[in-house]
Amino acid sequence: MANYFNTLPLREKLNQLGVCDFMDSSEFLDGVNALKGKKLVIVGCGAQGLNQGLNLRDSGLNIAYALRKEAIEGKRDSWKNATDNNFTVGTYEELIPTADVVINLTPDKQHTSVVNAVMPLMKEGATLSYSHGFNIVEEGTQIRKDLTVIMVAPKCPGSEVRAEYVRGFGVPTLIAVHPENDPQGKGLAQAKAYCVGTGGHKAGVLKSSFVAEVKSDLMGEQTILCGLLQTGSILSFDKMVEKGIDAGYASKLVQYGVEVITEALKQGGITAMMDRLSNPAKIKAFEISEELKDIMRPLFQKHQDDIMSGEFSRIMMEDWANGDKNLLAWRAETGETAFEKTPAGDVKIGEQEYFDNYTLMVAFVRAGVELAFETMVQAGIKPESAYYESLHETPLIANTIARKKLFEMNRVISDTAEYGCYLFDQACKPLLADFMKKVDTDLVGKNFNDDKDGAVDNRTLIAVNEAIRSHQVEQIGSTLRKAMTAMKSIKTA
Amino acid sequence: MLKPVVHIENLTLKHQHKLVLIDLNWIINRGENWLLSGKSGSGKTSLVKLIAGILSASGNIKIELDPTHKLPAKTLYVASWYQFKDLEGDSNFYYQQRYNSQQAHRTHTVYTELLKYGQENQLDFENLDHILNALNFTELKDVQLIQLSSGEHKKLQLIKALWLKPQLLILDQPYTGLDALSRKNLSELLNEISTEGVQLIMICDQTELPTCINRFAEIKDGSLTVAKSLESVSVLPKKIVKSIPNFLSKAPVSSSEILISMTDVNISYGEKKVLKHINWEVKAGEKWLLQGHNGSGKSTLLSLINGDHPQAYANNIHLFGNKRGSGESIWEIKAHIGLISPELHWYFDASATVFQSIASGFFDSSGLFKTIGAEKQAQVEELIDYFELNEYKNELLKVLPLGKQRLVLLARTIIKNPELLILDEPCQGLDQQQTEHFNHLIDELCTNGMALIYVGHFETQLPACLTHKLLLNNGEVIENIKAYHTKKELA
Numbered sequence: 001m002a003n004y005f006n007t008l009p010l011r012e013k014l015n016q017l018g019v020c021d022f023m024d025s026s027e028f029l030d031g032v033n034a035l036k037g038k039k040l041v042i043v044g045c046g047a048q049g050l051n052q053g054l055n056l057r058d059s060g061l062n063i064a065y066a067l068r069k070e071a072i073e074g075k076r077d078s079w080k081n082a083t084d085n086n087f088t089v090g091t092y093e094e095l096i097p098t099a100d101v102v103i104n105l106t107p108d109k110q111h112t113s114v115v116n117a118v119m120p121l122m123k124e125g126a127t128l129s130y131s132h133g134f135n136i137v138e139e140g141t142q143i144r145k146d147l148t149v150i151m152v153a154p155k156c157p158g159s160e161v162r163a164e165y166v167r168g169f170g171v172p173t174l175i176a177v178h179p180e181n182d183p184q185g186k187g188l189a190q191a192k193a194y195c196v197g198t199g200g201h202k203a204g205v206l207k208s209s210f211v212a213e214v215k216s217d218l219m220g221e222q223t224i225l226c227g228l229l230q231t232g233s234i235l236s237f238d239k240m241v242e243k244g245i246d247a248g249y250a251s252k253l254v255q256y257g258v259e260v261i262t263e264a265l266k267q268g269g270i271t272a273m274m275d276r277l278s279n280p281a282k283i284k285a286f287e288i289s290e291e292l293k294d295i296m297r298p299l300f301q302k303h304q305d306d307i308m309s310g311e312f313s314r315i316m317m318e319d320w321a322n323g324d325k326n327l328l329a330w331r332a333e334t335g336e337t338a339f340e341k342t343p344a345g346d347v348k349i350g351e352q353e354y355f356d357n358y359t360l361m362v363a364f365v366r367a368g369v370e371l372a373f374e375t376m377v378q379a380g381i382k383p384e385s386a387y388y389e390s391l392h393e394t395p396l397i398a399n400t401i402a403r404k405k406l407f408e409m410n411r412v413i414s415d416t417a418e419y420g421c422y423l424f425d426q427a428c429k430p431l432l433a434d435f436m437k438k439v440d441t442d443l444v445g446k447n448f449n450d451d452k453d454g455a456v457d458n459r460t461l462i463a464v465n466e467a468i469r470s471h472q473v474e475q476i477g478s479t480l481r482k483a484m485t486a487m488k489s490i491k492t493a
Numbered sequence: 494m495l496k497p498v499v500h501i502e503n504l505t506l507k508h509q510h511k512l513v514l515i516d517l518n519w520i521i522n523r524g525e526n527w528l529l530s531g532k533s534g535s536g537k538t539s540l541v542k543l544i545a546g547i548l549s550a551s552g553n554i555k556i557e558l559d560p561t562h563k564l565p566a567k568t569l570y571v572a573s574w575y576q577f578k579d580l581e582g583d584s585n586f587y588y589q590q591r592y593n594s595q596q597a598h599r600t601h602t603v604y605t606e607l608l609k610y611g612q613e614n615q616l617d618f619e620n621l622d623h624i625l626n627a628l629n630f631t632e633l634k635d636v637q638l639i640q641l642s643s644g645e646h647k648k649l650q651l652i653k654a655l656w657l658k659p660q661l662l663i664l665d666q667p668y669t670g671l672d673a674l675s676r677k678n679l680s681e682l683l684n685e686i687s688t689e690g691v692q693l694i695m696i697c698d699q700t701e702l703p704t705c706i707n708r709f710a711e712i713k714d715g716s717l718t719v720a721k722s723l724e725s726v727s728v729l730p731k732k733i734v735k736s737i738p739n740f741l742s743k744a745p746v747s748s749s750e751i752l753i754s755m756t757d758v759n760i761s762y763g764e765k766k767v768l769k770h771i772n773w774e775v776k777a778g779e780k781w782l783l784q785g786h787n788g789s790g791k792s793t794l795l796s797l798i799n800g801d802h803p804q805a806y807a808n809n810i811h812l813f814g815n816k817r818g819s820g821e822s823i824w825e826i827k828a829h830i831g832l833i834s835p836e837l838h839w840y841f842d843a844s845a846t847v848f849q850s851i852a853s854g855f856f857d858s859s860g861l862f863k864t865i866g867a868e869k870q871a872q873v874e875e876l877i878d879y880f881e882l883n884e885y886k887n888e889l890l891k892v893l894p895l896g897k898q899r900l901v902l903l904a905r906t907i908i909k910n911p912e913l914l915i916l917d918e919p920c921q922g923l924d925q926q927q928t929e930h931f932n933h934l935i936d937e938l939c940t941n942g943m944a945l946i947y948v949g950h951f952e953t954q955l956p957a958c959l960t961h962k963l964l965l966n967n968g969e970v971i972e973n974i975k976a977y978h979t980k981k982e983l984a
Contacts, residue, residue, distance in 0.1 A: 036820065054593060054803060059823040084762070085593035086807035163587035166801070167842065168824075168858025202862060 001138035003310040009192035011372035012330040019209035028201040032059050041066050041099035044106035045078035047158030054199055057166045064088040068097040095122035101130040108414050138313035149181035150191040165371030170199030172205045210457035216381045218307045220389030223300050224368035224421025225397045231428045232364035236444045237339035245445040248345020255344050259402035260354040262395040269477040270366050271469050276355045279456045281448040285363040286464045292367035300375045316419045330422040335407045360444040373473040383476045496557045497522050504552035508875045515715035526693040530726050531712035531897030533924045537696045540664045544571035558660045565691050573666035575646040588840035589652040589801040592637045600638040614730040624655050636959050643835035644670040644787035658686050663694045669921050672786040672950050677738035703705045717972050737937050738875040744942040745912040747777045749814035750916040756809040767793050769968045780945040785965030790946055827857035831906040834917035850890045854905035876904040917948040932956040
């Protein structure tokens, strides 16, 4: 199968990359009507599958689960999840032929086999829904011409999709209709109704395209979200140990610091994160993040270029075919790092201390978010899409690090993200070697403000504030965040 | 002479520019078990938290425990609010999560939790069974923490404290949410450990106290007054009864004659049957008392009515004229109902102000996500006024004293003048005066034709309007009475 994006003429490439519309709440007044009375069959019952299904049913829609025969006979977790909640469960053969909408919520890697199994069974004129466009865009799967193909992608973990729904809210969601598969022109109406059914319409909906979603999602996850958080965490930990900081303290600072720091990001963007620092620390963090941006820019650009050309997915699919050799070797390597092996010490670290003693991570996060955002926008992705795939998701990934460190982060994220993270981390560490030599404990491990008088030059501070606040990611972010201010903040341990 | 166990001198505590405790003095000698009373917001909880070292204030608190005694030289504070964590140490759970069955087990079971606790504190496991038996907990050993009811969580918290037997045990509203038998057994267990050397400080509004309580104190205007007996603790004056706001004196719009109908309803989690063959009908305007021991299935039953339980779809339930699972959304169901429960309170939006919390009742959401018009705003203001919450209006709900938080959520429950009120232990945390005030309001609202389902463990604290009663025992209906009268009325 040919990479779909690469088959398009440049005009159409740009056209699809540029689909980006932050939808007004008035566009959802028709509620779930476009799907009312229709038979919706979800394939897969993991965290996304189960929780989206619970929401859709509670919104008055008809939901059943199609699982593989082995999962049903073996009474696997997916089978238990669905039956314990009193959903109808059946095999593909039993449920797909009568389905009006088939919702594929299996892991990315299974998409090809799932779609190949499901497509011949689907009835004429039905709809196939995805939550990620990799299969269509990168693997180039061709869907039968009578079928409608849509995407509905809640930008949060499955448990949060449920938690926000039951309290009367929702999570930000991205929707799309594949232009090659909208024969009846009903795709958008159905995607919107689906979105209302999961509660997403209350927290902000971005209309995107399969192409824009894939190219921005891949870029975000391998650079700022997983890649840089991984590299930055390990370098920070090793630096502290090298400089004689207690390993338990270092481990705790790194494990939880990134979550505390990026919580500010969630509420008020880069500006709020930087404002948590003292004035001298903020100026310092600004300066070193500028330096980091210069060092890492070529690497970010290479990742974006490889994603756009299809090179990234080509080598990753090679590794899939090769039994995940590279991926598994690297996963094991992560599990062996000193950071991973050192348990968080039994020390209390106050909320502000995470900022004051971990200025380096603030700089890493600013550099990574801005670079990922800038690189995406330069490649033709619209700022709104770029925002969701960089700044918005950073705290969500940071939360998984706080839970169980990097090994867990790599386990939880998709294999696509993990493979990208692997490529990034390999290349980034040597790139930062010289930079890290200059880093001392005032930036990581000890309070930056110790032994300083706190004085700053007015004009420098004003210029730094101006530069932070006027960045495009801040301007677009403040608009988008208004739509989701009501989202619950992540609780820290 | 032995030094006092607790010696407090000139304790002064400020909360947001308001003096809560002023130069307070208190001496607790060996052998004394105290009841601490005072009206809601008087500073009871703050005072005991200061003793437990959770809060700090100006003044002196000296605690002298006996390091040579066989019991641990510890002070333990058992909060009125339970809190449990998942395996990763978070308490990031959400409303009604316990009903959504999911394979990934994220919490300990009761047994593994107790095992961990016992090992951490080097406790003798032989002493545990007696406590578990007394509180009817033996059969819950293999249950996941997330699946426990609110009353069962309360019990687990008490079991740990009774097992630890710290030399100084501070209990904040320990009887809240417990059924009558458990309350009686708890009193006996407390008497037992006090003979072994545990000293108690107890905050409690109930009159049924363990007999070991031998000293009585009351906080009034920031100071501590010692009373001779329970009877001489000052009785709060009856509240002057205000008439209810105008917009609530209209009869609610009824959707159908039969609001709820359940036919042979069964709920189970794996092998465990939680509700068995339930048949129940609630007609418009009926006032039901729902009772049963902790874990008997009351909250599960109510969750079926409120659209919170996934297994409702597999049962024969009609709500407000529609069969459950016939294309209605849970928000359409909730629109008919005003609900309060310990769970709703526990998982309520932590970032909502008092005003937002009340206004969220219009939409049945936890937190306010929409702007409301002038008419609705005025109604919120009227209720704030009615419940005397004006000074708290723009404060975060979570920083208010527990009793005040309850009043706010009660206001939220009635704001839309619903046709059905579901009040699951609504008066938890309220003092006697507030309870009477609230029950009076319920009586008045109910004269207008509102239907009511009321869960309350305390017979003396029920509204007078109740006329029907459903009694559950281990998931089965054992009484379904059409002419019920509260004891208060009979007395």
